[in-house]
Amino acid sequence: MKKNIGLLTSGGDTPGSNAAIRALGKAAISNYDMNIIGFRDGFKGLMENRFVKLDNTMLSGILTLGGTILGTSREKPFSMNVDGKTADMTDVIVKNYHKNKLDALVCIGGNGTQKNAHHLAKQGLNVITLPKTIDNDVAGTDITFGFDTAMGIATEAIDRLHSTASSHHRIIIVEVMGHKAGWLALGAGIAGGADVILIPEIPYKTDVIARSILERKEQGKSFSIVAIAEGAISHDFRETYAELKKRIETAKDDKSLLKLKQEKAEMDILNTSNTIRLANRLQELTKLEARVTILGHLQRGGVPSAADRLLATRLGTACAKCLRKEVYGVMIALNKNRIITVPLEEVVGITKKVPKDHQWIKSARRVGTCFGD
Numbered sequence: 001m002k003k004n005i006g007l008l009t010s011g012g013d014t015p016g017s018n019a020a021i022r023a024l025g026k027a028a029i030s031n032y033d034m035n036i037i038g039f040r041d042g043f044k045g046l047m048e049n050r051f052v053k054l055d056n057t058m059l060s061g062i063l064t065l066g067g068t069i070l071g072t073s074r075e076k077p078f079s080m081n082v083d084g085k086t087a088d089m090t091d092v093i094v095k096n097y098h099k100n101k102l103d104a105l106v107c108i109g110g111n112g113t114q115k116n117a118h119h120l121a122k123q124g125l126n127v128i129t130l131p132k133t134i135d136n137d138v139a140g141t142d143i144t145f146g147f148d149t150a151m152g153i154a155t156e157a158i159d160r161l162h163s164t165a166s167s168h169h170r171i172i173i174v175e176v177m178g179h180k181a182g183w184l185a186l187g188a189g190i191a192g193g194a195d196v197i198l199i200p201e202i203p204y205k206t207d208v209i210a211r212s213i214l215e216r217k218e219q220g221k222s223f224s225i226v227a228i229a230e231g232a233i234s235h236d237f238r239e240t241y242a243e244l245k246k247r248i249e250t251a252k253d254d255k256s257l258l259k260l261k262q263e264k265a266e267m268d269i270l271n272t273s274n275t276i277r278l279a280n281r282l283q284e285l286t287k288l289e290a291r292v293t294i295l296g297h298l299q300r301g302g303v304p305s306a307a308d309r310l311l312a313t314r315l316g317t318a319c320a321k322c323l324r325k326e327v328y329g330v331m332i333a334l335n336k337n338r339i340i341t342v343p344l345e346e347v348v349g350i351t352k353k354v355p356k357d358h359q360w361i362k363s364a365r366r367v368g369t370c371f372g373d
């Protein structure tokens, strides 16, 4: 009997997703004679039973394409937007899995997807995941595909910002994605030679950054590049935020709880304009002009790098092998350049952050990069 495999991509689109779809599909069809159907737009498509049969024709010519041919969404099985209301659609998803006589479901995505896939595995579905995100923050794997491409784009941006910063004797603050982890800002910051790198794992002090910029000026370098991760926070912010969270946990009554939650929501909003506020403050403290560049979704767009295509192909073909061996409830991962399987329980609920003593940080410090600490 031919095996029927469902496949979906979920979460933020990531370069290399199509390379993974192609690898898994081609290997499963040619080597193991499986049927592959691709659900549209992540878990939403699985809930609505919208799918396309993936054959060799559909899988051809997609290796170099950015985005995902299947479409994606951030919808979760247990909390899905249905006609403007949030509902738990797990049962419908489980029903569709059986209706399509699936032997297994492959979910390609980042931390949210791992959690959703694990949720479905707990309902008795045979699930395998592949780690994809530009943030590189999935636990259990050394690297996720998409990261290398995004790091290349952010590095090129930093390269280009150097000449304009230098010509105008300005501070240019470049905001890099990465959610709550600093991998992308750190990698691109080092590769692009940023003078200051700010990441969520190392809360920064604005006066320390200003001092390092002024020291550069004294050495005749009248410009500076600051690479800041979107999730980076100042030391003061972290203290106040932590205290607020503690007060929320110990709130005595509903009225004070509501007030504290409002305060927290205001602080969350404040942190989204963090980069602009930092630029203004550095301008005041250094008397140098400052400008901000937010790279945003540029980092997720376009052609995947060779390294991401290679990684996605290795993970995708290894996944086909696992499907044949019926190894389920696992994520296919890279460990010291070897492909391994990791139980989903060891992946979900963990954000892989940059260790403060990571070699990248040590190297950056040795070349004089300031981390604002």
Ligand code: F6P
Pocket: 012, 110, 133, 134, 135, 177, 178, 179, 230, 300
């Ligand atoms: O997880 C990938 C990512 O690009 C993060 O770096 C970023 O915080 C987030 O997605 C942006 O999400 P969206 O595309 O939904 O705005």
